[in-house]
Amino acid sequence: MESTEFLVRSAVILAVFGITLLIATYSTYAERKIAAFIQDRVGPNRAGPMGLLQPLADAVKLFFKEEFVPANANKFLFIAGPSLAMLTACMASAVIPFGNTILIDGQYINVQAIEVNIGILYIFGVVALGVYGIMIGGWASNNKFSLLGAIRAASQNISYELAMGMSIIALLLVSSSLSLRVIAQQQGETLFGISGMNWNIFYQPLGFLIFIICAFAETNRVPFDLPECETELIGGYHTEYSSMGMGLYLFAEYVNIFVASAVMATLYFGGYNFPFMYDLGLPHNLVTLIGTGVLFIKILMFIFFFMWVRWTLPRFRYDQLMNLGWKVLIPLSIANVIITAAVILISEQGLPW
Amino acid sequence: MELAKQNTQIVTPDSYMQELTTLNLGPTHPATHGIFQNILKMDGEKIVSGVPTIGYIHRAFEKIAERRNFYQITPLTDRMNYCSSPINNMGWWMTVEKLLGVTVPKRAEYIRVIVMELARIADHLICNSILGVDTGAFSGFLYVFQEREKIYEIYEEICGARLTTNMGRVGGMERDLSPVAIQKIRDFLRDFPKVMTEFETMFNRNRIFVDRVEGVGPITAEKALNYGFTGPNLRAAGVDYDVRVMNPYSSYQDFDFEVPVGTKGDTYDRFMVRNEEIWQSLRIIQQAMDNLPEGPFHADAPEFYLPPKQEVYRNMEALIYHFKIVMGEIDAPAGEVYHSVEGGNGELGFYLVSDGGRTPYRLHFRRPCFIYYQAYPEMVVGTQLSDAIVILSSMNVIAGELDA
Numbered sequence: 033m034e035s036t037e038f039l040v041r042s043a044v045i046l047a048v049f050g051i052t053l054l055i056a057t058y059s060t061y062a063e064r065k066i067a068a069f070i071q072d073r074v075g076p077n078r079a080g081p082m083g084l085l086q087p088l089a090d091a092v093k094l095f096f097k098e099e100f101v102p103a104n105a106n107k108f109l110f111i112a113g114p115s116l117a118m119l120t121a122c123m124a125s126a127v128i129p130f131g132n133t134i135l136i137d138g139q140y141i142n143v144q145a146i147e148v149n150i151g152i153l154y155i156f157g158v159v160a161l162g163v164y165g166i167m168i169g170g171w172a173s174n175n176k177f178s179l180l181g182a183i184r185a186a187s188q189n190i191s192y193e194l195a196m197g198m199s200i201i202a203l204l205l206v207s208s209s210l211s212l213r214v215i216a217q218q219q220g221e222t223l224f225g226i227s228g229m230n231w232n233i234f235y236q237p238l239g240f241l242i243f244i245i246c247a248f249a250e251t252n253r254v255p256f257d258l259p260e261c262e263t264e265l266i267g268g269y270h271t272e273y274s275s276m277g278m279g280l281y282l283f284a285e286y287v288n289i290f291v292a293s294a295v296m297a298t299l300y301f302g303g304y305n306f307p308f309m310y311d312l313g314l315p316h317n318l319v320t321l322i323g324t325g326v327l328f329i330k331i332l333m334f335i336f337f338f339m340w341v342r343w344t345l346p347r348f349r350y351d352q353l354m355n356l357g358w359k360v361l362i363p364l365s366i367a368n369v370i371i372t373a374a375v376i377l378i379s380e381q382g383l384p385w
Numbered sequence: 386m387e388l389a390k391q392n393t394q395i396v397t398p399d400s401y402m403q404e405l406t407t408l409n410l411g412p413t414h415p416a417t418h419g420i421f422q423n424i425l426k427m428d429g430e431k432i433v434s435g436v437p438t439i440g441y442i443h444r445a446f447e448k449i450a451e452r453r454n455f456y457q458i459t460p461l462t463d464r465m466n467y468c469s470s471p472i473n474n475m476g477w478w479m480t481v482e483k484l485l486g487v488t489v490p491k492r493a494e495y496i497r498v499i500v501m502e503l504a505r506i507a508d509h510l511i512c513n514s515i516l517g518v519d520t521g522a523f524s525g526f527l528y529v530f531q532e533r534e535k536i537y538e539i540y541e542e543i544c545g546a547r548l549t550t551n552m553g554r555v556g557g558m559e560r561d562l563s564p565v566a567i568q569k570i571r572d573f574l575r576d577f578p579k580v581m582t583e584f585e586t587m588f589n590r591n592r593i594f595v596d597r598v599e600g601v602g603p604i605t606a607e608k609a610l611n612y613g614f615t616g617p618n619l620r621a622a623g624v625d626y627d628v629r630v631m632n633p634y635s636s637y638q639d640f641d642f643e644v645p646v647g648t649k650g651d652t653y654d655r656f657m658v659r660n661e662e663i664w665q666s667l668r669i670i671q672q673a674m675d676n677l678p679e680g681p682f683h684a685d686a687p688e689f690y691l692p693p694k695q696e697v698y699r700n701m702e703a704l705i706y707h708f709k710i711v712m713g714e715i716d717a718p719a720g721e722v723y724h725s726v727e728g729g730n731g732e733l734g735f736y737l738v739s740d741g742g743r744t745p746y747r748l749h750f751r752r753p754c755f756i757y758y759q760a761y762p763e764m765v766v767g768t769q770l771s772d773a774i775v776i777l778s779s780m781n782v783i784a785g786e787l788d789a
Binding site for chain 1: 406408409414415416430517518519520521522523524527528531587591593594596597769770771772774
């Protein structure tokens with residue numbers, strides 16, 4: 033590997049990791065500001081200009097809190113829980129293509145931490161591991177409310193992963209690749225006579241709907257925040273956590289939201305592609321730069337959507353959640369797969385009669 | 386028990402009961418809105434049985450009242466259902482007036498009606514918006530809390546206090562409605578319908594919310610009557626009993642309003658009945674404001690109503706009455722009275738026995754929450770944990786009133 037490539041790739045990896053954490057940090061601030069906006073309040077405005085240092089203040093406060101471990105808790109697992117949640121949350125953003133390629137010294141370098149040709153499977157695997165953090169933490173707390181929260185989290189994530197996987201299968205039929213980069217590149221083709229508009233949302237609207245619902249369930253956000261619902265389980269799996277253990281759980285949730293938003297933007301909303309991207313005749317690196325910016329705008333829109341829903345809707349009951357997952361979303365996603373497959377087959381080979 | 390029947394070989398009823406988890410809902414659970422405990426036997430998420438424990442904030446109000454002068458008992462009533470303390474205050478004054486045989490002038494009665502209906506709106510707003518919070522929708526709560534704040538500003542203008550109002554005196558109000566208070570009430574009548582419509586838009590037809598509350602914790606009219614339910618919870622079950630209509634007090638017969646009635650007695654009906662009652666209360670306030678009669682704002686009962694301060698400085702009789710009232714040296718006639726008002730969450734009754742002394746011989750509060758909570762264990766059996774919390778908040782059980 034040449035030294036420039038090595039340097040650039042290290043910089044990209046660091047940037048991706050840093051940006052993930054930065055956006056997750058400021059999501060906490062955005063959450064409070066958006067909640068305030070929706071509820072006719074002011075929101076945090078004391079720490080720094082417009083309260084911009086609020087996440088920092090929160091973090092400092094959490095660090096100074098007492099790290100409390102319940103008397104009969106399994107201490108190792110009690111600490112392992114939030115760590116695992118945070119670790120898996122941070123791992124997922126590695127394979128997301130945050131931009132097209134940069135041209136340096138005649139070499140094209142991906143704006144992506146690692147390019148894996150099974151990117152979607154990687155994300156699924158890592159996100160599925162995330163529930164272990166919640167389960168271990170909830171169990172190790174030795175508290176019945178935490179345990180109920182952990183059970184709810186586990187069953188909810190397993191149920192919704194199925195529907196999510198099914199909606200992805202339909203997408204894979206369209207794109208015929210497991211690599212996120214390839215999927216993103218395909219969406220840069222021309223549709224409706226506009227370059228960079230070949231977004232999968234136009235082919236898979238139902239799949240996207242299922243995916244976004246499942247993404248809400250996977251990130252444990254309202255209306256699927258049963259594992260931690262404040263008024264029933266008093267925080268659920270993180271009832272017993274204080275200090276940074278609690279901080280890691282909350283932070284992991286925001287990282288997960290960021291990852292979910294990034295995946296949705298990449299899979300369905302064109303990733304780093306934007307309309308007219310090749311029609312303007314701009315230099316390659318500039319297009320990549322704009323594309324990265326556009327991707328982040330898309331991601332932020334999704335994050336806003338997550339928060340908007342959170343402060344608007346009530347939450348489901350446990351059995352209703354299961355009914356929605358098993359009786360509505362999974363049949364719908366299977367139908368989506370079959371219809372997509374049939375349409376592709378017919379468009380490639382013509383009608384069988 | 387279902388499970389036990391299916392697998393008699395493996396699971397006997399005894400071993401089934403041992404399989405259950407005991408979950409302590411309370412005393413410091415955030416959804417209990419106060420301090421009381423439910424010891425639930427849980428089969429997973431399902432509740433098999435519930436045992437309530439009350440008395441965590443029992444303050445022996447009935448006993449304390451036996452050592453207090455009549456005007457010193459109002460602060461105790463404030464602290465029962467603190468969401469609608471003016472209704473408690475007025476109910477208490479009416480009971481005392483009944484004992485003393487004092488006739489209250491029309492203007493005072495109308496002012497009392499205005500204050501009581503404002504309190505009812507505040508109480509129902511809290512109950513319904515907290516129901517929203519307990520189902521996970523927090524924003525609606527803050528929308529209507531701004532309006533509740535305006536109601537509190539009106540209280541402040543009328544009596545100087547906000548939550549524990551200690552409002553009114555024997556025979557009327559302590560002072561007349563000030564022009565500022567009238568303006569604030571008019572502003573409230575103008576602005577509130579918009580917010581209430583917004584709140585209803587957010588919840589009434591929200592699919593998730595309706596699914597959460599419809600058919601949850603139903604109670605039949607017969608059962609509700611047997612338990613002694615009153616107020617919105619009874620009306621939701623389909624019985625059109627309202628103390629304001631059945632046994633009008635404080636000139637309620639002058640006003641034109643409807644009594645909303647539900648059909649199934651479930652949580653959704655309770656929610657909708659309260660929403661509709663808010664609109665009816667608005668109508669009553671509007672009518673009372675439009676037809677507010679002129680005249681004195683308190684009865685002519687010098688032995689019990691503090692004379693104006695200027696009179697106390699100039700007039701000997703006034704000074705004597707002032708001294709006697711403040712020192713609590715005025716005897717009430719012997720007798721026993723019962724008076725009930727339509728409180729924020731049901732019929733709030735006062736049973737007062739006087740032996741002719743300066744303090745009540747015995748005072749009993751008929752507290753609707755205490756009665757509702759008896760039905761709670763029966764209502765939650767077979768439901769899920771989430772339902773138990775929704776049922777609790779929809780019945781508007783307030784710990785202060787439950788324990789008194």
